[in-house]
Amino acid sequence: SMDWLEEMHAEFEDEIIHTKSTYVKKMSQDYYWYSPVLKKLLDHHSGDCVIAPRDEEELISVLSFAYKRKVPIVSRGGGTGNYGQIVPLYGGIVLDTSKLNKVLEMKEEQATFQAGCKLGVIEKTLRKHGQELRFYPSTFMKSTLAGFIAGGTGGIGSIQYGTLWDEGNVLQLSVVTMEEKPRKINVTKKEELTKYIHSYGISGIITEATIATAKKTDWHDMIVYFDDLQSALLFSEEVSRKPHIKKRLVSVCEAPLSSVFKPLRTYRSETKATVLLQVDPDQTQEVMNLILEHGGETTDTFAQYVKNHNLRVSDFSWNHVTLWWLKQNEADTYLQGRFDPHIYLDQVRQLKACFQDEVLIHFEWIKARGKLVPSSQPVIRYTTDERLQQIIDAFEKLGIKVSNPHTYLLEEGGKDDWIDDICIAKKQNDPCSLLNPGKTKYIAEGIHEMAGEEHV
Ligand code: FAD
Numbered sequence: 001s002m003d004w005l006e007e008m009h010a011e012f013e014d015e016i017i018h019t020k021s022t023y024v025k026k027m028s029q030d031y032y033w034y035s036p037v038l039k040k041l042l043d044h045h046s047g048d049c050v051i052a053p054r055d056e057e058e059l060i061s062v063l064s065f066a067y068k069r070k071v072p073i074v075s076r077g078g079g080t081g082n083y084g085q086i087v088p089l090y091g092g093i094v095l096d097t098s099k100l101n102k103v104l105e106m107k108e109e110q111a112t113f114q115a116g117c118k119l120g121v122i123e124k125t126l127r128k129h130g131q132e133l134r135f136y137p138s139t140f141m142k143s144t145l146a147g148f149i150a151g152g153t154g155g156i157g158s159i160q161y162g163t164l165w166d167e168g169n170v171l172q173l174s175v176v177t178m179e180e181k182p183r184k185i186n187v188t189k190k191e192e193l194t195k196y197i198h199s200y201g202i203s204g205i206i207t208e209a210t211i212a213t214a215k216k217t218d219w220h221d222m223i224v225y226f227d228d229l230q231s232a233l234l235f236s237e238e239v240s241r242k243p244h245i246k247k248r249l250v251s252v253c254e255a256p257l258s259s260v261f262k263p264l265r266t267y268r269s270e271t272k273a274t275v276l277l278q279v280d281p282d283q284t285q286e287v288m289n290l291i292l293e294h295g296g297e298t299t300d301t302f303a304q305y306v307k308n309h310n311l312r313v314s315d316f317s318w319n320h321v322t323l324w325w326l327k328q329n330e331a332d333t334y335l336q337g338r339f340d341p342h343i344y345l346d347q348v349r350q351l352k353a354c355f356q357d358e359v360l361i362h363f364e365w366i367k368a369r370g371k372l373v374p375s376s377q378p379v380i381r382y383t384t385d386e387r388l389q390q391i392i393d394a395f396e397k398l399g400i401k402v403s404n405p406h407t408y409l410l411e412e413g414g415k416d417d418w419i420d421d422i423c424i425a426k427k428q429n430d431p432c433s434l435l436n437p438g439k440t441k442y443i444a445e446g447i448h449e450m451a452g453e454e455h456v
Contacts, residue, residue: 032084052096077147089438115146172210195425203425232273235294246280
């Protein structure tokens with residue numbers, strides 16, 4: 001029964017509660033539909049209401065309320081996740097964190113924000129103070145700090161600073177628990193932070209985060225063209241490996257991927273492999289020399305074009321490559337995987353031999369645990385779920401570590417190194433399993449059956 005909805009109206013101001021079904025449905029969705037598999041599984045799910053607390057105190061009252069009535073609750077940041085992370089599998093409350101958006105503290109090389117602060121706002125604020133984000137997802141204009149920490153991996157800047165898990169990037173989290181009397185935990189140790197990073201919010205609700213920042217650079221945007229993918233890969237690797245070339249992005253697309261980057265107009269190509277770069281302006285000459293050595297071509301009008309048209313090269317990197325592709329090829333999808341830096345050229349060659357244009361190679365060079373790796377999000381010309389699985393199997397057989405984007409289960413998404421830590425924290429912080437239930441199979445879901453909710 002939905003008695004709790006009425007009680008909620010009695011307890012909280014109308015201003016922060018939304019029950020209009022079209023709105024609630026919209027707020028219950030992310031970008032899971034990039035996966036035809038998840039689309040089938042998740043399209044019919046929705047929360048029962050959205051609630052948008054205006055401060056931490058109100059947030060804690062909402063949690064106590066939900067705990068008392070055993071109502072599931074899912075935190076929502078920008079809702080830009082790809083794995084249905086915010087889709088409520090058992091109805092309940094969608095917790096909209098967008099009003100928790102205060103800048104709390106800015107220091108030299110680190111800053112603290114409330115959970116719902118948008119990364120685009122954070123980057124702008126930091127730049128005003130001579131700083132910038134160490135790395136950010138290509139969705140930074142919409143996505144939030146806590147959503148990124150609890151749902152993302154890395155992004156533009158990861159080539160220099162690694163991912164969310166690399167020590168020294170996320171410095172502190174304030175987490176609120178889901179208990180009768182919610183506790184506020186201050187998390188700073190590495191082995192404690194891993195309980196909340198990429199946790200889909202199942203182990204606690206992040207209310208504040210402190211992150212390390214970098215000194216601001218006025219990055220120079222470049223696009224480089226190559227006749228063949230191999231040359232593009234070799235060039236991109238060499239730029240990435242040179243430690244003294246400061247860079248924020250090295251993104252490679254096989255032809256014809258760049259042809260769908262509509263706003264880039266004449267800079268797109270049907271036939272050439274492209275490499276998008278953000279480098280320190282002081283080092284462009286050295287990059288130019290490498291381009292020549294590898295037989296690439298560039299154009300000196302690109303950076304100005306990007307500026308004049310208010311574009312961001314990040315919009316054509318990471319999973320934004322898939323976004324542009326799907327705009328024209330609705331039925332297609334993508335994969336995520338880490339190639340082996342020692343044999344990646346061979347892995348690419350074998351994939352192409354096997355699948356030709358059914359798999360279109362796209363990757364970013366990033367650092368992970370201090371090592372440079374080609375992190376890929378290839379576009380897949382989708383036909384059937386079975387065929388998709390065959391392609392995933394082939395990737396794995398070649399030694400490419402797949403992070404499967406076609407599952408909503410945390411432990412099947414391929415970033416499960418800390419799943420045990422996350423589940424230990426969940427048991428302590430969320431004894432009734434009310435936080436984003438159903439996103440891990442490790443936790444007994446008995447409570448939802450008791451509540452008479454339908455199982456997925
Ligand atoms: P949401 O989608 O709102 O939430 C993500 C997860 O975090 C959910 O499980 C949610 O419950 C949880 N959560 C949200 N707020 C809290 C909180 N306060 N406490 C606890 N849990 C919380 N990801 C990358 O890492 N790098 C990329 O470059 C990248 N590029 C992308 C490109 C496209 C086109 C798309 C569609 C997605 C991309 N993503 C990328 C995935 C996603 O956009 C990012 O990870 C983004 O940072 C998520 O932030 P969000 O605020 O939208 O999170």
